Amino acid sequence: MTNRQHKLPVNVVVNGVRHEVHVDPRLALVDFLREDLELTGTNVGCRTGDCGACTVSVDGDVVKSCLSLAVSADGSEIRTIEGFAGEGEELSPIQTAFWNEFGFQCGYCLPGMLFCTEELLDENPDPNEAEIRHAIDGNLCRCTGYHGIVRSVKAAASARPCASRCAPAPAPE
Ligand code: FES
Numbered sequence: 001m002t003n004r005q006h007k008l009p010v011n012v013v014v015n016g017v018r019h020e021v022h023v024d025p026r027l028a029l030v031d032f033l034r035e036d037l038e039l040t041g042t043n044v045g046c047r048t049g050d051c052g053a054c055t056v057s058v059d060g061d062v063v064k065s066c067l068s069l070a071v072s073a074d075g076s077e078i079r080t081i082e083g084f085a086g087e088g089e090e091l092s093p094i095q096t097a098f099w100n101e102f103g104f105q106c107g108y109c110l111p112g113m114l115f116c117t118e119e120l121l122d123e124n125p126d127p128n129e130a131e132i133r134h135a136i137d138g139n140l141c142r143c144t145g146y147h148g149i150v151r152s153v154k155a156a157a158s159a160r161p162c163a164s165r166c167a168p169a170p171a172p173e
């Protein structure tokens with residue numbers, strides 16, 4: 001029996017590129033991304049779901065890829081940090097805010113912080129500090145630079161196109 005007969009097909013679109021591969025059914029999504037697709041921007045920290053270093057987006061949901069199997073992503077659209085900025089953009093507005101506000105030091109936690117910021121701002125365009133800290137509390141920064149990260153999320157919110165926070169006041173009756 002060849003090795004391939006033990007493997008299962010996975011068909012995914014990652015950062016806009018389709019991949020059809022056969023993988024070991026026990027392979028974690030993070031290892032699939034890093035080793036099979038060589039997308040090493042997704043980091044490995046704890047492998048227990050505690051640090052957030054392995055965070056990616058799967059079909060628009062923020063996912064810790066150390067806790068998912070590659071085969072469970074079959075048919076999904078995945079974004080990693082390599083695809084965080086849109087096509088033709090060097091940095092997205094959220095990344096620019098983190099850059100300007102010193103929201104990272106070593107950058108190890110950065111993918112998780114950025115994906116959680118994006119999810120937060122999609123749901124709540126004008127979060128207060130408690131809401132920001134709650135949104136990123138599944139991501140550990142070993143550099144303990146949380147003040148800069150919180151400042152960066154606030155800057156990212158301010159830089160976003162007007163949404164509900166800029167909605168016109170209701171007309172007087
Ligand atoms: S490596 Fe996945 S949460 Fe830490």
Ligand code: FES
Pocket residue numbers: 103104105106107108109110140141142143144145
């Ligand atoms: S910037 Fe170093 S772990 Fe967060």
